[in-house]
Amino acid sequence: MTTTTPAEPSSDLLRPHAEQAFAHELAALAAADDRPRPPGWQLSPAAVVSYLLGGTLPDGTVVTPKYVGPRRLVEVAVATLATDRALLLLGVPGTAKTWVSEHLAAAISGTSALVVQGTSGTGDDALRYGWNYARLLTEGPTPAALVESPVMSAMRTARIARIEELTRIPSDVQDALISILSEKSLPVPELATEVQAAKGFNVIATANDRDRGVNDLSSALRRRFNTVVLPLPATEDEEVEIVARRVAQLGSSLELPTAPAAAEEIRRVVTVFRELRSGRTSDGRTQLKSPSGTLSTAEAISVLTGGLALAAHFGDGVLRSADVAAGILGAVVKDPVADKAVWTEYLEAVVRERSGWADFYRACREVSG
Template identity: 65%
Template sequence: MGLLLRQHAEQQFEEELYELKKNETNKVPENWQLSPQSVVTYLMGGKLANGFEVTPKYIGHRRLIEIAVATLVTDRALLLYGLPGTAKSWVSEHLAAAISGDSTLIVQGTAGTGEEAIRYGWNYAKLLAEGPSEGALVQTPVMRAMKDGKLARIEELTRVGSDVQDTLITILSEKTLPIPELDREIQAIRGFNVIATANNRDKGVNDLSSALKRRFNTVILPLPDTIDEEIDIVRRRVESFEAVMDLPAEKPALEEIRRVVTIFRELRQGATEDGKTKLKTPSGTLSTAEAISVVNNGLAMSGYFGDGRLNATDLVSGIIGAVVKDPVQDQVIWQEYLETVVKGRDGWKDIYRASREML
């Protein structure tokens, strides 16, 4: 079997989870793999008593992760909320990996997600042959999480229709899942809980009902506070990508990552870093996740179609692709940014030239 393109968090960081478990000194809740304190260490990074280094998975406010972990110890579900690209899914996956040792019990929310994706479904061939039976029942990730005392993950909850969202109310409040066709119910065992994600670009699409909101504790994951914080996130994720993909390119110079992050931050906040020049904001989100993709794409370009050293020519196509989502409005905004900011900035002539060549 070939190498996996992307391992689940519990596979990729198996050694770290093992070391945290081996060095555990705090009380571990029922059916958790680690104590709440160790889960936070796994997410935020740190040095263990035996000197083992745990790498940070989330770079940001420690208190937010502490609140998220504390929520999951209680009977409240957790809603991770924020702009696209603020690591909601990433944090959700790593919380499930550290707490349950299994991040795969996941429901992807879409406009087409029905009740059967959250509660249970039926194998219709068996249903027709046998009628309603245990054998004909199709278990969902939520049902399996309830039976095994694990965390279920629901991605993009606000993209799911309101009537389907509300099927969660009984599960979250009563910790039971009625199956009236079989005249029985599934009762959740300790360790079960739900982590949902939602992005505020979807606000107003399918807002959660007040009854469902009460079952969730909401933690808002913000964009990185400082440019150095964002550069660190991009660098770590890019290095991880390089290790998996084995690209024939050198490690990206930190300066190239800094330039990509600077462009994204300035256009996102509508002003240059020094605050001296006001800028128009493009229609895209220009998130940290997109900055990671731009650098990864640049590495592929330099490795296969360049000299192996990441430079402005390799990066520009990805930057323009991320900025110019609307071919008319965003194109004007990008050209203005080139002429008013990039053209006169020391050491950025190569980005200006490469961009002008592509326009």
């Protein structure tokens, strides 16, 4: 499949929101969209799916794929948001949960900025509301002293609220969502009032249950979500396509020179990650030990973007094995003892014997010490 480079955003932002970076695609989809739109939606569900999966519009506008994966998963996610059920995107780290969440919100609401980043320190006010304490002390509880959470703002303005890493939020704070998702209202007892959700409001949450420091969702909260599990890329070619596209986008955003002949190193990094992740070589002949890390697609993108920076600023602009070797070592060896042994065994048993990988083997041995 031929990849296309998205249009440059019209600003100098380091990391534009999806609705900024792909504004031209969203506008073209809206202009061509003749299907019914749910209340509050900027596009019809079918057009949202087209925005996520890509295609060519009747006017010739190329819509770049934002997600490479099963179409049915995207359709189920979009259909869920057209109902009164919230959407939970579940998957291991690096399966594009945040990426999909952002683009869904951008396509449906026109903004992806109503987001709560879940951490162990996230408090109740991040999901409900807080107070401007200077005004609270001088005026008491007044509407002017109220500080809306992204969720409250989304309820009031008929938009999508995003909650990233929901399982990292303490369980008692998570449960503040139960009444919001059930009753579609948020009481403010201090003001003897409530905010009722306008049509178009919904919530997209992301979570993974394989990472450390997670808090399981209560059964009551899980029932308020329709869960869509995002899988790892099914094939090597699919993962190479995803990585190549994202590396090109990030390189363009960071204004790194375009690296010629980068495809070989991209495929090599993806091959290493997939083999160590699955515990066997791509031909199925050799069983391997897997390291402790997830070796996600997102990490492969990071390794290659770092390699492009090295090639651009400290090399001749051509991405080579030496530019990605240190990044791969850092991604694989999280445990300095156990993972180091896994990596060394993989280098000696697989990489050293593989035709055309001699330069990669030498570069990896050099940085491995």
